[in-house]
Amino acid sequence: MTKVWGRWPKADLDSGVEDATLLILEWLGEQGVGAMIRVDAERMREGRPAWTFAAQGGPFPEGMRADGASVAECMGRALLRPREAGLVVPF
Structure with missing residues (x-):
């Protein structure tokens, strides 16, 4: 994180x-x-959600993707899809 973006890591x-x-x-x-x-x-510089989770296989033969502005947001969104597909992630 830089002063240019006006953000400081928390x-x-x-x-x-x-x-x-x-x-x-x-x-x-x-x-x-x-x-x-x-x-x-590049997406981070543009102010877009920069984190991406991608998965393929198992209940996702066509693959799935989730994006977020932070790791926590990205993983939060990503974990919804496996749960909807009946794959309960134990974390």
Whole structure:
């Protein structure tokens, strides 16, 4: 985060989102779902949601994608789709 954007990072060291995200990705892989999360610097510069979660396999043969302005928002949106498909993520 830079002064140019007028934002300062707000670290919440107790949130655990990084640890939970990695556990979710690993669990999805064990269920036969290939998944990834990424940040897009270009979208971040443009002020658009820069985080993307993508998954394919299992209940998502055609794939699925969720975007968010933060890791937490992105993963929150991403976890709705597996739940709707009957795949309850245990985190």
